[in-house]
Amino acid sequence: MIENTRLQTSYNFGFIDESTKKEIRRKLLKAVAIPGYQVPYSSPEMPIARGWGTGGLHVTLSLIQKQDLLKVIDQGSDASVNACSIRQFVQRMTGCEVTTDTAAATLIQTRHRIPEEILTEKQILVFQVPQPEVLRPVERLENRTRQMHAEADYARMWVSLYESFVRYGSLMRGAGYPVKVNGRYLMSPSPIPRWDVPNLSHAKCLYLFGAGREKRIYAVPPHTLVEPLEFEDVRFRVEDWGGLNCSYSGQGDAFLDEIYDAAGVRKFVVNDSNFLDKLRTGEPRPPQRLFRESQ
Amino acid sequence: MTMVLEVQGLQKTFELHIRGGKRVHALAGIDFAIREGEVLGLAGKSGSGKSTVMKCVYRTYLSSSGHMLFHSANGERLDLAAASEHEVLAIRRREMTYCSQFLQVIPRVPALDIVMEPMLRRGVDRLDAARQVRHVFERLSLPQELWDAFPATFSGGEQQRVNIARAIVTNPRLLLLDEPTASLDVESKQAVIEMINELRAQGTSMLVITHDEYTMRKLAERRLLLSDGKIAEAIYA
Amino acid sequence: MNDWLLRVRNLTKIYGEPDGGTIDRTGPRASTNICSQTGAIVACADISFDLYPGEVLGVVGESGSGKSTLVQLLYFDQEATAGEVLLQAVEEGNANLLTLSGQRKRYLRNHLLGMVYQNPRDGLNLNFSAGGNIAEKLIMAGQMHVGKMRERSLHLLAQTEVPTQRMDQTPRTFSGGMQQRVQISKAIANNPPLLFLDEVTSGLDVSVQAKVLDMIRQLQADLGISMIVVSHDLGVIRMLTDRTIVLKHGRIVETGLTDQILQDPQHPYTQLLVSSLL
Numbered sequence: 001m002i003e004n005t006r007l008q009t010s011y012n013f014g015f016i017d018e019s020t021k022k023e024i025r026r027k028l029l030k031a032v033a034i035p036g037y038q039v040p041y042s043s044p045e046m047p048i049a050r051g052w053g054t055g056g057l058h059v060t061l062s063l064i065q066k067q068d069l070l071k072v073i074d075q076g077s078d079a080s081v082n083a084c085s086i087r088q089f090v091q092r093m094t095g096c097e098v099t100t101d102t103a104a105a106t107l108i109q110t111r112h113r114i115p116e117e118i119l120t121e122k123q124i125l126v127f128q129v130p131q132p133e134v135l136r137p138v139e140r141l142e143n144r145t146r147q148m149h150a151e152a153d154y155a156r157m158w159v160s161l162y163e164s165f166v167r168y169g170s171l172m173r174g175a176g177y178p179v180k181v182n183g184r185y186l187m188s189p190s191p192i193p194r195w196d197v198p199n200l201s202h203a204k205c206l207y208l209f210g211a212g213r214e215k216r217i218y219a220v221p222p223h224t225l226v227e228p229l230e231f232e233d234v235r236f237r238v239e240d241w242g243g244l245n246c247s248y249s250g251q252g253d254a255f256l257d258e259i260y261d262a263a264g265v266r267k268f269v270v271n272d273s274n275f276l277d278k279l280r281t282g283e284p285r286p287p288q289r290l291f292r293e294s295q
Numbered sequence: 296m297t298m299v300l301e302v303q304g305l306q307k308t309f310e311l312h313i314r315g316g317k318r319v320h321a322l323a324g325i326d327f328a329i330r331e332g333e334v335l336g337l338a339g340k341s342g343s344g345k346s347t348v349m350k351c352v353y354r355t356y357l358s359s360s361g362h363m364l365f366h367s368a369n370g371e372r373l374d375l376a377a378a379s380e381h382e383v384l385a386i387r388r389r390e391m392t393y394c395s396q397f398l399q400v401i402p403r404v405p406a407l408d409i410v411m412e413p414m415l416r417r418g419v420d421r422l423d424a425a426r427q428v429r430h431v432f433e434r435l436s437l438p439q440e441l442w443d444a445f446p447a448t449f450s451g452g453e454q455q456r457v458n459i460a461r462a463i464v465t466n467p468r469l470l471l472l473d474e475p476t477a478s479l480d481v482e483s484k485q486a487v488i489e490m491i492n493e494l495r496a497q498g499t500s501m502l503v504i505t506h507d508e509y510t511m512r513k514l515a516e517r518r519l520l521l522s523d524g525k526i527a528e529a530i531y532a
Numbered sequence: 533m534n535d536w537l538l539r540v541r542n543l544t545k546i547y548g549e550p551d552g553g554t555i556d557r558t559g560p561r562a563s564t565n566i567c568s569q570t571g572a573i574v575a576c577a578d579i580s581f582d583l584y585p586g587e588v589l590g591v592v593g594e595s596g597s598g599k600s601t602l603v604q605l606l607y608f609d610q611e612a613t614a615g616e617v618l619l620q621a622v623e624e625g626n627a628n629l630l631t632l633s634g635q636r637k638r639y640l641r642n643h644l645l646g647m648v649y650q651n652p653r654d655g656l657n658l659n660f661s662a663g664g665n666i667a668e669k670l671i672m673a674g675q676m677h678v679g680k681m682r683e684r685s686l687h688l689l690a691q692t693e694v695p696t697q698r699m700d701q702t703p704r705t706f707s708g709g710m711q712q713r714v715q716i717s718k719a720i721a722n723n724p725p726l727l728f729l730d731e732v733t734s735g736l737d738v739s740v741q742a743k744v745l746d747m748i749r750q751l752q753a754d755l756g757i758s759m760i761v762v763s764h765d766l767g768v769i770r771m772l773t774d775r776t777i778v779l780k781h782g783r784i785v786e787t788g789l790t791d792q793i794l795q796d797p798q799h800p801y802t803q804l805l806v807s808s809l810l
Contacts, residue, residue: 138659151635155672156657162671162678163664166700232677312800313807354789356796380775380789381536381584403746415753 014061015093020044024062024217028208031219036181037149038132043215053086054212056109056128060090063124063208064107070098071105076113076255076271083111102274103286112175114196116254116275117286119205121222127190129211132218134178134188154186158229165234177236180227181220194228195238195255198291201226238291246270249279253290296330298366299469299500300352305361305376307347307524321347323524325361329469334491334501336515338530343521345504346396349471351376352502353393354383365391368468388416394462396474397454405443406432410461417465424464431460435486451478459487463494470494470501476510488513536620537758538583538606538726543615545601548572560780560801565596575601576782579615585725588752588759590773590790592766592805597779599762603728605630606760607647608637619644621725642672646719646757650731652711655718656703662689662714663699666721673722688717692747709740713747720751730762745771766809770794778802 012018020042027041046054064070070090074083078100086109091098099105102117111128119125135145138156148154157178164172171177175191179200189200190209200207200220207220220226228236245252247267254275256268270276278286305325311317322344329335337345350356352363354375363375367390373382387393392413407428414424432442435456441449446457455478462470475491476484484507491514495501505511511518520527546554554567558574565574576598583589593599604610606617608629617629621644629640641647649655656665666685667675675681682699689696692713694706703711712732719727729748733741749772752759761772769776769790776793778786778801786799797803 151638153638155668158671158676159657159660159664159668162667162681163660165678166661166663234678309796310798312803350795355791357788357792357798380787381582381587383789384584384587384774403742404749412753 011093013066013094014064015046015089016044016058016061021062024058027217028059028062028219031208031217032206032221034185035220035224036179036185036187036218038216038218040215041217043212046212047089048085050213051130053082053109053111053128055210055214055217056111056126056212057086057090057210058212059126059208059210059217060107060109061093063126064090064094064096066094066096068094068096068106069104070096071100071102071108071274072098072110073108073113073115073273074111076115076257077273079273100274100277102272112191112193113255113271114192114199116270116272116288117278118289119203121204123205125205125207127192127207127209129188129190129209129216130213131176132188132209132211132214132216134186149185152184157186158231161229162231165231171230171234171236178229180229182224182226186229187218187220187226189226193239193255194236197226197228197236198238199289203289241268244268246276246279249276251279251285253288296332298328298364299331299333300329300366300502301362301364302327302348302352303362303364305348305351305363306359307344307351307356308359321524322351322358325521325524325526327519327526329500329502331500332495332498333517334495334503334515336511336518337502337504337521338511338518339521339527344524345521346473347524348521349393349473349502349504353387353391353471354378355393365469388413390468391471392462392465392467392469393471394458394473394475396477397458403445406437406446406449406457407442409446409457410464413461413465427464428460431463431490432456434490435460436483452480452483455479456483456487459490463490466494466497467499470499472501472503472505474505475503476505476507484510534620534625535584536582536625537585537587538620539616539618539625540582540606541580541616541618542577543579543602543605543617544577544613545575545598545605545610546572546577546613547575550574558781559783560785563781565598565781574782576605576779579779579784581777581784581787583726583758583760585758586756587775588761588773590769590776591760591762591779592764592769592776593779594764594805596781598782599764599779600730601782602779603647603730603760603762607645607728608641609647619726642669643722644724644726646722646724646727648712648715648719648727648729648732650734652703652708652715655715656711658702658704660702661700662694662703662706662717665703665714666718669718669721684721685717688721689714691751692717693743707740708736709744712736712744716744716748716751720755720757723755725758727757727759728762729759731764733768734763734765748772766794766805778805 023042027039031039046057072083072087074080087098102115107124109126133145135148135157138160139145161171175193176188177194177197179187179189181187189197202223204222206222209218230236241252241256246269248269255271257271259267259269261267303326305322307322309319325348339345351358358376361376365373365375365386410428411424437456446454459475476487503514518530549570550572551570554570554572555577557567558565579602591599591602605612612630618625663685666688667681670681685699686696689699694710694713703714733744763769773790776790777784780801786802794806797806
């Protein structure tokens with residue numbers, strides 16, 4: 001076999017070129033400085049299609065260093081196809097170590113979940129975001145949503161919650177519940193379940209959000225107040241499992257998936273795969289932040 | 296006795312622009328004064344300017360020149376000819392009432408509400424106002440079934456009684472009456488004259504236009520005879 | 533006398549690029565809104581008046597008179613070119629509202645002003661229920677209690693004679709007159725001292741028009757709100773207003789008590805309008 005050694009093109013560390021990484025980092029700094037505010041960014045081309053996690057990848061690849069320990073989850077699972085693809089891609093582009101252990105990872109990229117195990121000040125959680133504009137359901141024009149954010153003109157969002165209360169008797173949103181960050185900007189926390197929303201407030205870790213298709217980056221710095229939208233007499237509530245426990249670990253107090261096994265029997269299983277693994281090994285239960293009522 | 300209204304040199308000329316600027320000289324210079332509790336009658340042929348005088352005082356017409364000094368109950372004086380719209384509205388609300396010849400029919404409002412309206416505007420409690428109005432309706436012999444009906448369907452006499460009731464309940468300092476008894480039968484006429492005299496006893500001053508000699512004699516202690524926009528003579532009862 | 537509620541001085545709105553002579557080249561004497569030299573359009577100019585608490589001011593004129601522009605400027609739907617607008621409630625009448633920041637203007641709109649548009653679509657969000665529309669106004673004024681908001685909505689809908697069992701339906705399914713009444717409920721939801729009504733009955737059937745006008749009269753008598761009523765219809769003006777200003781080609785040609793304007797109009801144009809009353 002003849003190997004072409006003269007025109008060997010190797011990728012830059014982390015795939016993205018250095019000036020673009022610099023731009024993304026600058027935007028990340030701006031996002032951290034204005035919690036909840038959506039910062040436009042270049043959103044460079046990636047070898048995966050838009051809508052498959054390019055935003056999360058942009059953030060991860062701009063921040064990652066050789067000594068980072070990377071974890072990638074998709075709907076709580078390390079083993080899903082997309083989580084595997086992304087994890088392998090980043091590993092090839094950086095040569096860094098990967099892990100499934102939530103406590104050990106330094107950089108975690110996630111789609112639609114916050115890990116059950118508590119995150120520390122040494123960790124960064126990067127969210128993949130499909131639709132960063134929290135006001136889109138009530139206003140379809142971009143220049144108007146920008147003005148609404150600038151003037152803190154958020155009444156319509158509250159009305160949409162009022163309408164769902166009037167129609168269904170509760171503040172319905174299952175995923176992507178709107179929150180107010182640092183008392184100023186309304187933000188979409190990406191389609192995480194209500195169970196995870198209280199975890200955003202006054203956390204020790206840094207939360208970064210990347211929306212590649214829409215070209216927006218935003219952030220929730222540590223120790224920041226994040227309040228789910230609610231009324232004085234109709235409050236935000238997380239999912240109520242009604243005392244259900246996971247069929248595999250026998251434990252509760254975690255976000256549960258509803259599955260049907262091979263025999264067609266309905267079971268509930270802890271969604272966070274690493275958390276479930278730890279529960280089943282019989283180790284002491286990993287520390288969590290549990291919220292009974294909204295804070 | 297205290298002065299209520301002093302009219303000096305009141306002149307009114309209408310300029311009709313859509314008729315090529317034609318001028319109609321309605322009033323050529325009117326002077327008179329009304330004191331507290333006084334009733335001044337205005338008499339004269341049709342077109343002599345009686346209604347024009349009244350409408351100028353009420354500011355429905357803008358006088359061309361002259362002064363109309365209104366002396367308020369609190370001692371303040373205001374020239375109605377030169378006053379701002381806001382000042383005139385205040386006087387109309389509190390101290391001066393105009394009872395025109397025809398009821399200004401506000402469609403779809405029951406008689407009771409029409410008469411209550413000026414009282415509510417002045418802040419009188421709704422139940423109180425309703426009670427007072429019903430009392431006045433009784434005295435004017437307005438049939439009870441009409442109280443909640445729309446005056447648009449009333450006879451001339453019934454409409455006139457609603458009109459008078461509305462003027463009476465405001466208890467004004469100056470009451471302008473344009474043909475108050477015109478469409479009334481003898482009994483109603485009596486009732487109206489009685490109520491107006493009661494008002495006068497309470498201190499209300501009045502300017503009255505009427506063709507009816509009986510009404511004029513019963514109400515006005517003094518009358519002005521108008522002719523061609525001027526006062527031809529002053530007659531004392 | 534410092535008891536006025538609203539004071540407007542020299543309010544002007546010009547589209548395009550005017551020069552020094554534009555204002556003189558336009559107006560009722562020139563019979564045009566368009567400047568012959570620059571092509572600039574003078575929607576309204578040098579509008580000045582005072583409004584007192586509890587008063588209803590009529591603004592009457594034909595197309596191109598600038599009457600709708602006037603209330604749009606006062607409600608901050610459009611930006612004025614020049615002029616002063618003072619509200620007693622804002623820094624005791626010393627702050628020109630036109631120079632305030634966007635956020636402060638919105639605060640004033642939410643707390644002190646109400647607006648009813650000719651087309652209910654402009655004042656209502658047809659994706660929300662009738663109660664939701666009213667709740668929007670309450671939320672903008674800082675109300676955050678669902679129970680209290682619903683109670684207030686019921687009260688307002690009853691006041692404007694909208695069947696309360698339709699509170700949770702969207703106004704998309706309502707008749708034109710009922711949509712207008714929901715709009716009125718929304719506009720007065722936070723008890724504004726000043727309410728603008730822009731040709732509110734112009735698109736409606738005559739019988740419906742009558743009902744809505746009656747209701748507005750009743751509300752005004754009960755609540756004592758100051759209103760500015762824009763209409764080309766002198767019948768509406770006669771029914772609702774205490775005072776009136778007459779606009780032609782963007783300028784005030786006459787101002788006076790409504791009964792005086794209707795019975796003793798002075799300006800040729802006003803006489804023409806009044807004589808054209810059907």
